[in-house]
Amino acid sequence: MPSPIRTVIKRSFKRGAMLLGPALGTPRPPSRILTYHSVGDLDHAMNVTPRNFAEQMAWLADHVQINTLDDAADAKPGVAVTLDDGYRDNLTNAAPIMVKHEVPGVVFVTAGKLGDLLVTDGEPWHGHLMNWDEARELSAMGIAVGGHSLTHPRLSHLSEDQQREEIIGSCERIAQELGTPVPYFAYPYGTSADYDHNSVRFAKEAGCRLACSNRYGYNVPGCDRFTLRRIWIDATDTMESFEAKVTGKLDALSVLDSPAGMFARRMLNRVA
Numbered sequence: 001m002p003s004p005i006r007t008v009i010k011r012s013f014k015r016g017a018m019l020l021g022p023a024l025g026t027p028r029p030p031s032r033i034l035t036y037h038s039v040g041d042l043d044h045a046m047n048v049t050p051r052n053f054a055e056q057m058a059w060l061a062d063h064v065q066i067n068t069l070d071d072a073a074d075a076k077p078g079v080a081v082t083l084d085d086g087y088r089d090n091l092t093n094a095a096p097i098m099v100k101h102e103v104p105g106v107v108f109v110t111a112g113k114l115g116d117l118l119v120t121d122g123e124p125w126h127g128h129l130m131n132w133d134e135a136r137e138l139s140a141m142g143i144a145v146g147g148h149s150l151t152h153p154r155l156s157h158l159s160e161d162q163q164r165e166e167i168i169g170s171c172e173r174i175a176q177e178l179g180t181p182v183p184y185f186a187y188p189y190g191t192s193a194d195y196d197h198n199s200v201r202f203a204k205e206a207g208c209r210l211a212c213s214n215r216y217g218y219n220v221p222g223c224d225r226f227t228l229r230r231i232w233i234d235a236t237d238t239m240e241s242f243e244a245k246v247t248g249k250l251d252a253l254s255v256l257d258s259p260a261g262m263f264a265r266r267m268l269n270r271v272a
């Protein structure tokens, strides 16, 4: 739950990183991919309200080149938009806003849980995932549907056979339900501790053209197309921090994927 204390700490942390960014002399990055989750009124740290999402998409349409995910993997300058897990509100709330602003987004669905509630790390979100009819409706609106495993595990904790089933099995299920190949995959949780070389291998064997991590940062020419970095947008983001993330002033947050950064993030998440 996004407690007031955690929100204040996160916002202060972002403010510090905004000051640090220019001091580090970060080069102007060519390509960024944003990660959203639910776009609704859930009381959850990863939820963005429809009002904020609409404001953010309008800002992107006015200020940056909006990329497809393939453009992003080619490090074309601009911003691509992705949403993880497959929440029903991605269809009802996010998709109409994306269509209005001509944002060709990708929704990564947890294929074995569609039509149900998603539980991550033992914690239910109370956010309903879309069902397959709704996934087909989303696809018909021009929003691509990508794979995000069957049950949302930490892939690196699984055996090789389990990983194969989670990754290839999920892409096959989506292809079967939607009648179209699955070009994209996103590793659940997605920090460098949550996937491994087998995850990358099976995403390639599933026929995907690229795969996304959740390692914070931007992508440069020649980047690994199967471990693309992304920038998460969450409930604590103001328009100021959103713009800072999109324009690079918060690139210092990429330190969060280092061992020290992941420790700090775990500590931060315990503040309640």
Ligand SMILES: [Zn+2]
Binding pocket: 084, 085, 148, 152, 188, 189
């Ligand atoms: Zn996820």
